[in-house]
Amino acid sequence: MADAPENPPQGLVASLVALTAPVREAVEEVGTVGDLALRAVVWALRPPYRLQLVVVQFEFVGVQSLFLVGLVGLFTGMVFAVQTVYGFRRFGAENMVGGVVALSLAREMAPVLTAIMVAARAGSGMAAELGNMRASEQIDALETMAVNPVQYLVVPRLLAGLVMVPVLTLVFFLVGLGGAWIIGIKVLSLDPGIFADRIRTLIQPADLMQGLVKSVVFGVAVTLIACRHGFYASGGAVGVGQATTRAVVWSVVGVFVLDYILTSLLTPVG
Amino acid sequence: MSEAEPHVRVEKLVKIYGNRTVLHGVDLTINRAETLVIIGGSGAGKSTLVRHLIALERPTSGNIIIDGTDISSLSEVALARERRRFGMVFQKYALFDSMTCFDNVAFPLREQTKLSERDIREKAMQKLKELSVDHAANLTPAQISGGMAKRVGIARALVMEPELLIYDEPTSGLDPVTSRTVDDLIEEMREKFGVTSAVITHDMVSAFDIADQIAMLIKGRVVAQGTPAEVLDHADPSVQSFIRSSGVDASRFAQRRPRSPSEALAEKAIARKRARVADAK
Numbered sequence: 001m002a003d004a005p006e007n008p009p010q011g012l013v014a015s016l017v018a019l020t021a022p023v024r025e026a027v028e029e030v031g032t033v034g035d036l037a038l039r040a041v042v043w044a045l046r047p048p049y050r051l052q053l054v055v056v057q058f059e060f061v062g063v064q065s066l067f068l069v070g071l072v073g074l075f076t077g078m079v080f081a082v083q084t085v086y087g088f089r090r091f092g093a094e095n096m097v098g099g100v101v102a103l104s105l106a107r108e109m110a111p112v113l114t115a116i117m118v119a120a121r122a123g124s125g126m127a128a129e130l131g132n133m134r135a136s137e138q139i140d141a142l143e144t145m146a147v148n149p150v151q152y153l154v155v156p157r158l159l160a161g162l163v164m165v166p167v168l169t170l171v172f173f174l175v176g177l178g179g180a181w182i183i184g185i186k187v188l189s190l191d192p193g194i195f196a197d198r199i200r201t202l203i204q205p206a207d208l209m210q211g212l213v214k215s216v217v218f219g220v221a222v223t224l225i226a227c228r229h230g231f232y233a234s235g236g237a238v239g240v241g242q243a244t245t246r247a248v249v250w251s252v253v254g255v256f257v258l259d260y261i262l263t264s265l266l267t268p269v270g
Numbered sequence: 271m272s273e274a275e276p277h278v279r280v281e282k283l284v285k286i287y288g289n290r291t292v293l294h295g296v297d298l299t300i301n302r303a304e305t306l307v308i309i310g311g312s313g314a315g316k317s318t319l320v321r322h323l324i325a326l327e328r329p330t331s332g333n334i335i336i337d338g339t340d341i342s343s344l345s346e347v348a349l350a351r352e353r354r355r356f357g358m359v360f361q362k363y364a365l366f367d368s369m370t371c372f373d374n375v376a377f378p379l380r381e382q383t384k385l386s387e388r389d390i391r392e393k394a395m396q397k398l399k400e401l402s403v404d405h406a407a408n409l410t411p412a413q414i415s416g417g418m419a420k421r422v423g424i425a426r427a428l429v430m431e432p433e434l435l436i437y438d439e440p441t442s443g444l445d446p447v448t449s450r451t452v453d454d455l456i457e458e459m460r461e462k463f464g465v466t467s468a469v470i471t472h473d474m475v476s477a478f479d480i481a482d483q484i485a486m487l488i489k490g491r492v493v494a495q496g497t498p499a500e501v502l503d504h505a506d507p508s509v510q511s512f513i514r515s516s517g518v519d520a521s522r523f524a525q526r527r528p529r530s531p532s533e534a535l536a537e538k539a540i541a542r543k544r545a546r547v548a549d550a551k
């Protein structure tokens with residue numbers, strides 16, 4: 001109690017330092033991910049090209065996420081249709097629903113939610129697998145057999161993210177539109193002709209482009225972050241668990257941050 | 271022998287993790303085609319030391335010179351080239367659990383040689399047979415016992431017939447008979463192919479059996495290096511107490527060494543035959 005007056009400044013400094021910890025962590029995160037990305041690019045260009053490993057990862061990221069992404073896409077489209085109809089009815093614009101749903105799906109919902117689903121499913125799996133390989137010295141074993149672990153493990157996963165996340169995003173978009181269609185036409189009895197026409201007139205190539213660019217960037221970011229956490233995991237089983245959690249948390253955060261950056265770059269407003 | 275450059279030379283190797291000094295300036299040499307056995311208590315830094323020999327760890331300071339090349343300063347690509355000449359048996363097996371045992375052993379052949387798939391199959395199966403784990407060829411590492419996994423790991427390291435082989439506790443977790451088989455293999459690699467080996471072991475019988483040189487590591491320092499006889503007679507009290515507590519019969523080993531390679535091989539062939547006969551009964 002006697003030294004209580006001295007403590008607050010110390011406590012304050014300490015908590016300020018503690019507050020900046022996540023910031024420092026985030027900066028470090030960007031650094032290590034960037035470093036891994038550079039090494040992955042260098043090693044991707046260097047032979048041998050292990051096509052079979054790439055196919056396995058395409059399957060893991062793409063095919064195995066297909067159902068999940070479709071399911072989420074369907075419900076997102078349906079929810080969005082209901083909400084938009086509710087809002088637009090107030091000023092008699094429910095015929096715009098098809099176009100507006102398509103627009104938000106293409107520019108935001110499809111790339112962002114697909115990336116988050118991939119982070120949750122494939123990203124966590126990658127972090128856990130690579131983390132286990134690190135803990136059981138399998139990554140060291142690759143190195144001693146003169147096989148570069150970045151080339152062998154990270155490159156195929158990165159390629160899978162790069163290609164399959166855009167593909168999954170397209171699936172999300174189409175299924176989402178289907179969901180909106182079901183709600184709009186079958187449940188809320190909107191006119192199918194007008195619904196489709198508004199989609200056609202509202203959607204511009206730039207909207208699809210934005211969705212595509214985002215999905216490519218997200219795909220790379222999510223897989224890189226997952227690989228980084230698994231690849232550099234330390235501390236046995238506990239470490240692997242932490243790596244998996246961090247991989248998912250940081251990739252979701254990364255997706256939202258990148259989403260803002262890309263949106264402001266790609267959207268001419270004002 | 272004294273004039274020749276040793277195959278491996280470790281100079282003043284220091285390794286610090288965070289604020290923990292694990293290796294305090296280790297000096298070590300391994301001559302070509304000789305076996306160095308590294309003994310010492312748990313946590314002494316033995317695994318850390320050998321991981322430096324194949325550049326899985328970078329030294330905090332000091333040099334690791336293999337064949338005249340300082341490998342601690344090589345680039346990733348140059349290192350990959352050097353590593354083709356090394357093999358390592360890991361303490362925790364380090365088998366790829368996405369592959370069968372056969373594919374694990376075939377892996378280095380597929381990655382580093384241009385052999386046909388038929389030759390690869392033959393070589394890999396042959397090594398699995400030598401370690402009597404060929405029946406596990408089509409199982410995955412998760413489906414086999416620890417002792418079998420260890421043997422598959424050894425098969426994978428031996429299949430490339432590298433110049434420098436590092437074994438991190440190759441016989442721990444193996445039954446005595448299999449342990450001796452592994453000892454024989456280590457000696458055979460040296461005699462047939464002139465392999466240089468570094469072997470970490472807690473098994474003092476095999477240590478004194480296979481060693482040309484023994485290095486004793488205590489708390490990150492090499493307290494003794496020399497022939498088995500020299501280490502047995504070493505004046506340092508910590509060396510003496512380590513050897514005494516390991517229960518090695520000093521007189522027996524002092525007598526058995528030195529012996530010629532052919533003698534040793536003949537001896538082993540007889541011992542193996544006896545073991546097989548005993549098994550058959």
Ligand SMILES: Nc1ncnc2c1ncn2[C@@H]1O[C@H](COP(=O)(O)OP(=O)(O)OP(=O)(O)O)[C@@H](O)[C@H]1O
Pocket residue numbers: 287290292311312313314315316317318319361
């Ligand atoms: N990556 C690391 N980070 C921090 N400390 C480490 C790391 N690797 C090893 N150590 C520490 O270094 C010390 C030596 O470890 P090492 O594995 O080399 O011991 P060892 O002699 O092989 O023991 P054992 O006989 O039990 O295998 C241990 O105390 C360990 O905690």
Ligand SMILES: [Mg+2]
Pocket residue numbers: 316317318361438
């Ligand atoms: Mg060890």
